[in-house]
Amino acid sequence: MPQIAYLGPAGTFTEQATRSLTGDFDAELVPFETVPLALTAVRRGEVLAAGVPVENSVEGSVPATLDALTTDEPLVAVQEALLPVQFDLLVRPGTEQSAIRTVASHPHALAQVRDWLAANLPGAEVRATSSTAAGAAAVAAGEFDAAISAPVALEHYPSLERLVGGIADVRDAVTRFLLVRRPGKLPEPTGADRTSVCAVIGDEVGSLAELLAELSLRGINLSRIESRPIKDRFGEYRFFLDFDGHVADARIGDALTALRRRCSTVRFLGSYPKADRTPASVRETASEQAFRLSAQWVEDVRAGRLA
Numbered sequence: 001m002p003q004i005a006y007l008g009p010a011g012t013f014t015e016q017a018t019r020s021l022t023g024d025f026d027a028e029l030v031p032f033e034t035v036p037l038a039l040t041a042v043r044r045g046e047v048l049a050a051g052v053p054v055e056n057s058v059e060g061s062v063p064a065t066l067d068a069l070t071t072d073e074p075l076v077a078v079q080e081a082l083l084p085v086q087f088d089l090l091v092r093p094g095t096e097q098s099a100i101r102t103v104a105s106h107p108h109a110l111a112q113v114r115d116w117l118a119a120n121l122p123g124a125e126v127r128a129t130s131s132t133a134a135g136a137a138a139v140a141a142g143e144f145d146a147a148i149s150a151p152v153a154l155e156h157y158p159s160l161e162r163l164v165g166g167i168a169d170v171r172d173a174v175t176r177f178l179l180v181r182r183p184g185k186l187p188e189p190t191g192a193d194r195t196s197v198c199a200v201i202g203d204e205v206g207s208l209a210e211l212l213a214e215l216s217l218r219g220i221n222l223s224r225i226e227s228r229p230i231k232d233r234f235g236e237y238r239f240f241l242d243f244d245g246h247v248a249d250a251r252i253g254d255a256l257t258a259l260r261r262r263c264s265t266v267r268f269l270g271s272y273p274k275a276d277r278t279p280a281s282v283r284e285t286a287s288e289q290a291f292r293l294s295a296q297w298v299e300d301v302r303a304g305r306l307a
């Protein structure tokens, strides 16, 4: 049975997302303390793939994931999941809200309940843990008074109880997760795909605008752009781009060819079906047929078949 890594311990949102991403095949889920450690296990071939959080609708991208995807050997995303995110306040039985002095969770989770904490636990010290479930485990071990956890955590820490449920500063918050593995056969195009790349461009006038123009000229919808510093060169950045379409689509292949020419580095991070399955809208001039016919025309011109 294939082993799949996730940000553990058991009871994280990432575990829940990874279960849904691997729902159609038998897999053994293996917890890792951090996303980089989970991705290292994939690179070493110790596990087949890893489920990782990439961005949240409230708090934005998960920097640890973005950075770990661009250092070391390439990995590619093959599936995407969206998970609604609301939190529980877990405590040891008998703990009253007024007695909570410390509350622990993953920094991304704490950022999503900042207002709730200010209003409901104003005096409590906030402590960062490696995941929401690590916070619950620490409360069970008596290290902190309360944890902001995923609702599924309660199944794994039965010695705790839910003091408050449905906590969220933003009601319909969602987190996006990817299943990543070592490069190999790509998922088949479905017509509702996303492609992710990471590009490094020169610090020159217009270089980012020109890179983005390569997408817009081909009618490609950019769904996310994010920059992360190149850590050892102050002032230089990597750009993470997500756009509609699959590398097998003519317009995407054409755009990637242009990006590869323009950028000092382009790392392909995968073409995979979008979680919401909304089909890409493709204008007539960027259709497969338009690309095929125009490429054929150039072939004919080169071969002297046309005047």
Ligand SMILES: O=C(O)C(=O)C[C@]1(C(=O)O)C=C[C@@H](O)C=C1
Pocket (backbone or CB within 6 Å): 007, 011, 012, 013, 014, 015, 053, 056, 062, 085, 106, 108, 109, 130, 131, 132, 133, 150, 175
């Ligand atoms: O700690 C967890 O439960 C995680 O899965 C990590 C994580 C994140 O990195 O954003 C995932 C979803 C939530 O947004 C909060 C935390």
